[in-house]
Amino acid sequence: MALFGNAHAVDPGAAQEEYARLLGKNEQVHAAYLLIRDTILFTDRRLVLVDKQGITGKKTEYHSIPYRSITHFAVETAGTFDLDAELKIWVSGTQLPIQKTFTKGVDIYEVQAILTEFVAM
Numbered sequence: 001m002a003l004f005g006n007a008h009a010v011d012p013g014a015a016q017e018e019y020a021r022l023l024g025k026n027e028q029v030h031a032a033y034l035l036i037r038d039t040i041l042f043t044d045r046r047l048v049l050v051d052k053q054g055i056t057g058k059k060t061e062y063h064s065i066p067y068r069s070i071t072h073f074a075v076e077t078a079g080t081f082d083l084d085a086e087l088k089i090w091v092s093g094t095q096l097p098i099q100k101t102f103t104k105g106v107d108i109y110e111v112q113a114i115l116t117e118f119v120a121m
Helices: 012-018 108-119
Strands: 007-010 029-035 038-043 046-053 059-066 070-076 085-091 098-102
Touching: 007 012, 012 029, 029 098, 029 108, 038 108, 070 108, 085 108
Parallel strands: none
Antiparallel strands: 007 029, 029 038, 038 046, 046 059, 070 085, 085 098
């Protein structure tokens, strides 16, 4: 499952408000990234992929991945000519990773640290 486009950081508080109906009781958004129309949320309980579908983007899929289901992940930093960083996440029961691309303005090490914190729980 790969989404096209580049992600950039979003204020976690704003994401918390926007997706409040999606979150469980006392669930907190720790980081959020916008990917054109889609959003990636790192909460204290799970990774949430918000996929806006169709031309209007009114239809939305919310893909929830408990951190315990993530078997491993990889980050690839931006290079001299390739300015984007990549995140790959493997989920148990799937062969191919979920891939996300981040612009050079996103600290991929921060993204990796968030995953490390929650996946290691």
